[in-house]
Amino acid sequence: MTATALEILKTVYGYDAFRGPQAHIVEHVIAGNNAFVLMPTGGGKSLCYQIPAIVRPGMGLVVSPLLALMADQVTALRQAGVRAAALNSDLSPDERRTLWRDIRAGALDLLYVAPETLLRPDVLELLDGVKLSLIAIDEAHCLSQWGHDFRPSYRQLDAVVARFAGTPRMALTATADEPTRVEILSHLTIADTDAFIAGFDRPNIRYAIEVKDNPRAQLREFLKRYEGESGIVYCLSKRRTEETAAWLQGLGYDALAYHAGMDKAAREANQMRFQHGEAVIMVATVAFGMGIDKPDVRFVAHIDLPGSIEAYYQETGRAGRDGLPSDTLMLYGYEDIALRSRFIEESEAPDQRKRMERQKLDALLGLAETAGCRRQVLLSYFGDHCEPCGNCDTCAEPPKLFEGAIAAQKALSCIYRTGERFGQAYIVDVLLGVENERIAQLGHDRISTFGIGTEHDNRTWRAILRQLIALRLVDVDLTGHGGLSIAPGGRDFLRDKPTLMLRVPAPPRAKRGKVARSAAQSAVTDADHDLFQALRRKRTDIARQQNVPPYVIFHDKTLIELAAARPGSRAEMANVPGVGEAKLDRYGPAFLAVIAEHA
Known part of the structure; x- marks a missing residue:
């Protein structure tokens, strides 16, 4: 060198x-x-x-x-x-x-x-x-x-x-x-x-994926840890983007919308506010984000299924660029799978491209449904590997598994006997023996699979069907009606009847009582907290005077180091990581003065 x-x-x-x-x-x-x-x-x-x-x-x-x-x-x-x-x-x-x-x-x-x-x-x-x-x-x-x-x-x-x-x-x-x-x-x-x-691992990022039960309630719980911090919420549609941003504003968050249908000037103004702010949430479609250099994004949430593992990796990768701990959350459900599948089939792409896109979607569903370490699945997709990370939801709370071959046979048989044209909710109702006018009118209360699934509840059956789709045992009708049919792999399964381990769905998360500090906030000790906040305020003041994003003055990580080291001179400050000569000349006196006030 x-x-x-x-x-x-x-x-x-x-x-x-x-x-x-x-x-x-x-x-x-x-x-x-x-x-x-x-x-x-x-x-x-x-x-x-x-x-x-x-x-x-x-x-x-x-x-x-x-x-x-x-x-x-x-x-x-x-x-x-x-x-x-x-x-x-x-x-x-x-x-x-x-x-x-x-x-x-x-x-x-x-x-x-x-x-x-x-x-x-x-x-x-x-x-x-x-x-x-x-x-x-x-x-x-x-x-x-x-x-x-x-x-x-x-x-x-x-x-x-x-x-x-x-x-x-x-x-x-x-x-x-x-x-x-x-x-x-x-x-x-x-x-x-x-x-x-150099590999793909981002060890400072925590990965979490949940079934979409009540996306607003789930997102609200997730955001409780991030008061005063910036993040991104990704949505699939322009309408969902605008509605979610308005809802978050109603909860008191400084939330902005960003999508390709907005006026260019409005998009640029919102991006500028996000870049320059320290507690701004950007609610966006995938039109936002490529190359975003903001290092202090503390969380990325997807309230709809992203397009592929590559997209998920890049979008979640916008969190924690400064190396401090950051969190991600992805919500997904049966409707997301059907919608993404329809996007692929209705596109004008050549068949080779469609096959590749189907494989990418399968890989993403495998990540969502895995019972193992999510980081291992994510990295293996890119040809990389790691030991179980301990920093994803499945490592923290390993999901329970059950032998699901009988349940799968019942579900596939029910799909077949109802004509391979009904959606998830209807199939579950038939399996549970629900008596309603539509089932009676169609005569499905008289078929052999009516009521044969009462050993599982509605939530479990929905999880079973979702996993069968992810395993390519069940196909989703792509005309927009969402009907389920038996895939070629499902017919092979019914013939061979192999062992099949499935995930038990996690119970809905209870609301948190006392809200814990985020992992990044915990990187600052209690003794240094007041000084760190004072240094952030000084940084914000200087950034506003220059009309630049605060992080181009100093990253949070550098402010944490300054708060811990408490340099008393220019020479001591020069030893803090992230402080080069130009910044030392330009900002050293101002930050040293703040540190002196907290001596």
Whole structure:
């Protein structure tokens, strides 16, 4: 590792040592090599291209998919004393001319640009005369047709690679399964020997998945631990997004809505409030979030089933980017499975794509229904592994299992004898022997499966049917009516009658009495709590004066370290992780004064 890279890590970013494979990657790229970097969110991917761009001669060119993400990165870099800028459509003609003058004069370390802007012929021609230190393609999974955030403009970046063939190129992502990784390497002609796979584990994130009984009540209970903290609530539809945000506002939360159907100015204003706030909840569709760099998101909740494990991993990964403990909650039910299945079948995608999407949905349902460690299932999907984590709901409270072969045979037989066209609720009523007008009218009170399932209650039968769907023993009618039919695997099951272990549904969670502090809040000791809050207030004041997000001043993690170390001088403060020279010069006196007041 070059002394220059370590010096930059300390003086610019305020850290004494690299983490994990960062040092190897930085050294590899400084030497002029290409690199594919797969590293979990919060693992420090940005440093892997930022430091080589500063060390190597020329300007680093960073391809990024979103204007908001570029602006966030540039603001944070400038706070740290790095010469960075973004080239985008929001610049005025005068700003654009000034920026190009700086680029030609070699006055920038890093230039961020969207792929659509970069691919314009005039931009490429102007860059021909610029010395480039490297080309970094962030969120590189966007170029894969199998990636969940496919962007057609990313596919055209091979033209840029060819045009600047002698410039080291990097592709970076936190979310790429094996097919996606292979496609990225092939498309950007990066060798396997230049690939750095740092794993997918986010040990600070706690995963929890619950059956959707009463989503508002479940969400309200979940949020009780997060007073004064920021988070994201994901919904499937625009309508659900707006209704949930309004409901949370009625409960006293500072909640905002975000979806693709909103006016652009309103979306941008809400995103700005979320980025700059310290206790804001964003209620959003998947239109929100890719590349969100806010490190102090303490929770992510899904009140509808996400589209795939990749989407779930990336969306939950927006929590706890600062490494502090954070929580996730996913709610799902039978209706979610039917709706997601219908989305796949009604899409205009080719059959190969539909098959892939069905496999992705099956994998997600396997994660939702597993009786084992959720983290193990999640990581195995990406080809990674871990020991049982102890930091997910199934590790904390292992679900009970029962031999469910007889129950499955009864359910499948009931589906068959009612004509394979009725939904979950009707099948359960027949199994329980419920006497009502519809069942009597259709004559299903006279079939052999009427009332044969009274050993289980309604809640258990719904859980059994949901697991049979997840196991592909039962299919859901995709015309919108939600009728159940026996899948080919179900017919094989009825013929072979193998052992089948199923989960016993967990009882509904009782309302919490005394609300515990969140895990992140518990990272601050009682003795340091008042000082930590005072440091946060000072940070907020400074951020408002500069109109920047508070976390670009200092992360919560740095404030926790300051509160614990209580430095009394500039030299002592320089030893706190996350305090680089530029920030020490700019903010040291103000924060040292707050610490002195609490001595």
